[in-house]
Amino acid sequence: MKLYFAPMTCSLSPHIVLRELGLPFELVRVNNQSKRTADGRDFREINPKGYVAALVLENGEVLTEGPAILQFLADQVPGNSLAPANGTWQRTRLQEHLNFISSEIHGASAPLFNTQIPPTIKAIFREKLFNRLDYLNHTLADQDYLMGTFGVADAYLFTVLTWLPTFNIELNDWPALAAYQHRVATRTSVLSALAAEAATQPV
Ligand SMILES: N[C@@H](CCC(=O)N[C@@H](CS)C(=O)NCC(=O)O)C(=O)O
Structure with a gap:
């Protein structure tokens, strides 16, 4: 491949x-x-x-x-x-996470990369993204990974979270998310x- x-x-x-x-x-x-x-x-x-x-x-x-x-x-x-078997309820749960990351974090970050969007408009997108980070912080307060053990959704979430410092968003404002990011970052x-x-x- x-x-x-x-x-x-x-x-x-x-x-x-x-x-x-x-x-x-x-x-x-x-x-x-x-x-x-x-x-x-x-x-x-x-x-x-x-x-x-x-x-x-x-x-x-x-x-x-x-x-x-x-x-x-x-x-x-x-x-x-890394992923539950196809056709299981847990696989559907994984797809729920992947779609959330794709649309609510990855897609929602796109306007923040755009240099033509003025800061006042970006503030609206930032606020929405903060709500999503609040949700993830709450979820990851009780578990180490999105599906319990490390899986494909964590590889994806880790990746999109690495962009946040580019937008001057500090993960330390979401402590469980910051700990999660560190946990994933240390994997071989x-x-x-x-x-x-x-x-x-x-x-
Ligand atoms: N819907 C696609 C989006 C992929 C995407 O956003 N790729 C970005 C990098 S993260 C890219 O290559 N952008 C360049 C471009 O659109 O020209 C996916 O989920 O794979």
Whole structure:
């Protein structure tokens, strides 16, 4: 499998999960501005949506959208602890978490990255995001991980939370969330994924 990624973006979460599962993969860096890839292609030929992450399978299929990629990867290793089995109630619960992270944290962060949006408007998006962080802080006060033990949703939540300092949002204002972020950050898979991404050459 080939994972098309850009450093410090949401593609970090499938990268972490590939390492957690011990699956063989190749990392291919994408320049998110020029859309050139480290293997010399126009990224839009691989993912016409033009954004990472994109996972290219051995049979040539291309899978996009973080929550789909994360679940696909977990399903490649039956019985692993990163995602409950398909068709179970717990799998539905996982999908609830993934959708929340995707729409309420990942999607809700997009306006904060946008330099054309004035601070007064950004304040509205920040306030909404703070409500979501309150919810997560409450949830994680009683449990170490979203599903109890570390799983694909944690790889995704950790990844999107790494962006908050960019917006001058300090996780220490949500102590359970800050402790959670530290817990995930010290995992071998996370440390090695970050190191591997940092070691790639800019495209
Ligand atoms: N809905 C997509 C969103 C992916 C996404 O937001 N990718 C960002 C990085 S986190 C990106 O590559 N943006 C570049 C662009 O849109 O041109 C998913 O969940 O995978």
